[in-house]
Amino acid sequence: MDPFETLALPRRFGLDLKLAEARHLELSKTLHPDRYVGAPPNERRLALSRAVEVNEAWRALRDPIKRAEAILRLSGLEAEVGETREPKPSGAFLMEVMEAREALEEAKASRDAARVEGVVREARAQLGDAERALARAIDPVLDQGGGAAELRAAIPLLGRLRYAARLLEEARNAEDDLM
C-alpha cells in the first residue's frame, strides 16, 4: 500500500500535515462505516476496507519514522529498511544518546522533575535534527527523480530518528511516573 497515493498526496518526507489531516477527514466522511449502515453488504465491505486503508495511510504519514520507512520501501529499499537490518548510527551519535540516557536514569533515581524535563527537551531537539536531516536527504532526491541508489544515504538518518524517538518516549514515561 502506498499511503501517499491513498490520500492523493505528493510523495515527500517534508509533507504538509495539515493537508494530509484534512484529506484524511474528508475521506473518512465519505468512507466511514457509519455512512453505510443501511447499505447492501458489498458496499459495506468495500467502504470498510477503504476506510481501513485511509486510516492506515494517515497513521503511516503522520509519524515521521513510518513516513520515512514508507518512502524508502516504495523506492525499492524494502530489504534494507527495518531496525534489525539498518546499520548502527555513528559512534558520536551513540555517545550523545548514551549520555542523555544516563542523565535520564540519574534524574529518575533522584526523582528530579526538572532534569527529566531537560532530557525531554534534549530528546525533542535530537528528534527535530533527525527529521530535518532526513528531509534534506530525501526530498531533493525525490524532486529530481532519483531512486534507491541515492536514497540509501538516508537509511542511517532513519536510525538516528528511531533512537531519538525512543529516548523521547522513555523521558516522557519518566515524566509520567513523577506526576
Place this chain on the structure above:
Amino acid sequence: MPLFEIFDPKAKPRPIGIDLGTTNSLVAYVKQGRPTVVTDCNSGALVPSVVFFGEQGTLVGELARRQAPEHPRETIVSVKRFMGRGADDAETRRLGPYEFAGPDEAPNRRVVSFKVHQRTVTPVEVSAEILKQLRDNARDEIGSVGPAVITVPAYFDDAQREATKYAGKLAGLEVLRLLNEPTAAALAYGLDQKQNGTFLVFDLGGGTFDVTVLKLEDGVFQVKSTGGDSALGGDDMDRALAEKILSDAHIERASPELVRRALDAARAVKHALTDVAVAGWELGDAKGEITREQFDVLVKPTVDRTIGPVRRALRDAGVDAQELDGVILVGGATRTPIVRQTVERVLGKEPLADIDPDQVVALGAAVQADLLAGEQLAEAGEDVLLLDVVPLSLGIETMGGIADKIIPRNTTIPTGARATFTTYADNQTGFEIHVVQGERELASDCRSLARFTLRGIPPMPAGMARLEVTFKVDADGLLRVHAIETTTGKEQSVDVQPTYGLTEDEMEQMLLDALDHGEEDLLKRRLAEGRVEAERVILATEKGLRDGKALLETGEEPQIRAAIDALHAATRNADPDAIRVATEALDKVTGPFAERRMNDAIARAIAGRNVEDVDHEVAAAKGVDAHVEEHEQRRRGGPEEKGSS
C-alpha cells in the same frame, strides 16, 4: 415472551440508545428531533442494574433491588464489573457476596458464573435481563423498538465489548453499534450546543472510569485519545465508606446480608453529603454520622486515581489543559463535590454539567442510533460523524514473552495492521499465536485475548517460514485476526474469541434457551430478520441505481433488476435460507457497480479539497524546516507544554 415481537409491523420501529451502566441503566430515543429518555411509571428514567433470580421468576430494576437485603446471593448488582471476566480472574472474587460456580458446575469453565438456586448464570445473561427490561420499557412508550446502540466504557477491552454485544443479541436486540460512553456524552453536548473546540470528557460511573479528549469540528467528532481504569468508580467510594460504617458499628465479621446493608447505608450517606455537611446512618442497632470532611478523606485515594489517566489522555492527545474549551462531566459519581473540586483543580476549568450526568450517555446513544438508522436527525441534515479510537494497544506475544504492539492505542478505527513473524526452531510445523491487549511490555502483564495455533507448516529450517498476521478492528472496536504462512499459503482466520468469552456455539445455545419454543422461534426470528435485511438491500440498491445512473455499464441494469425481482419473490416464501441465497446473488451482481460508485465518491472527496490546496501551495513555500517544526509541535502538543510538568 417471543423475541420476534420487536418486528411488530403495525408501529414503525424506532431506533433506541441504551446506557447499560454499572449501577443504573437507561434507554432513550429521538422524539421530534430531540433525544428523550424513556421513563416508566414507577421509578423514573433510571433502571437500577440489578437482577433478582427468584424461584418464581426473574425481577429487574427497583423490584430486584428490594430483594437484595434478603437475598444477597440471588440478587446480582453491578454485573458490568464481571463482564468479560474469567472464572479465575483474581478481581472477580472480591466483587461481592456472590456464590460462584465451581469448575465442574458451570457449563462454561472459562467464564465466571453465579450460582443462583439450582442454576448458574453468566454475566452476559444477567446483562441481557437488564436489556430486555429496557427494551420493554421503550416498547411501552414508543410502540415498536428498532435497532439499538449500546454504550460501553471507552476503556472496555475486547472481551468486555464482545460480552456486551452478545448480551444485546441475547435480549433480542439488533445491535447497530457499540458506542464509547464519553463519545456518546460529547455527542449529546455537541449537538445541543453546536460548538467547535477541544473537549475533555470525565466519566466516573459506578464501576468504571473513562477519560476522553476529543475535537469537534464541523460535525466531525474526532477522538484524540482515551484512557481510564475499568475497575474504578463510585462503588469504590461506597466500599470505603461501608468499611468505615462497619468498623464504627464494631462489626468484625460481616455476613453478606450485613455487607449489602452497609453498602446501602454508605450510598445513602454519599448522596446526602452532596448537599449537606453531615449525614447519619443506621445499621441494625448501631447508628452514627459522617461529615463531608471525613468522607473526603475516605474517598480521596479513589478520586486521586483519576488524575493519572487524565494527564496521560491529555498528553496522548497532544493537548495542554489550558487549551481545552470545555470539560464535560458524566456519571453519577461526578455529583460528589470532591470529584468536581479535583477536576477543577487538575484542569483549571469549571466543568460543564448542563445535561444530567446520569442521562447524558443514553441521550447521546439515542442520537447516534437515530443518525445511524438514517432517521429524524439525519433527515434534518445533521451531518455528524464520529471518529473513535482503540483504547488499548493490540499486539502479539513474541519470543521471550514480549508483547509486540501491532496496533497502538488511540489509533482511529476502523483500522488494520500487518506484521510478519518467522519460526525460531528448525522443522517447526506450527505457530502459536497469542493475542494480547494492553500497554505493558511483557505479554503476561497484558490482557490475554485469544490463543490459536496455525498448524500444518511443512518442515523448514528456522527463520525460513513467513507468518503474516493481520489485525482488523471494526467500528465497534472489535478485533479480527487473520494469519497466513506465506511460503505455503496455509492460512487461518479467527474472530478473536476472547480467552474469557463465549464461543459461537455457547451463544447459540443461550439464545435457544432464551426462547420459549427454541428452534421454532429461532426460525421465525431468522425469517423476520432476513426479510428486513432483504427490504433494506433492495431499497438501497434502487437508490444506487437512481443516483449512479451515469456509472452503469451497458446491460448491467437489467441484470440487477432481475436479481431484485428474484429477491422480492424469495421474501414471499417462508424459507430464510432462500432469502439469504437471493440476497447474496443480488450482492454479487451489484459488486462491480458498487465499486465504481465508491471510486467516484472517493474522487469527489479528494477533489473537494482543491480549495485548500491553495493553502497547501502557500504552506509548501515555507519550506521543509517550517513543516518539520510545525509537525514537531503538533506531535508534542505545542510549545506551551514545555512549561508544564
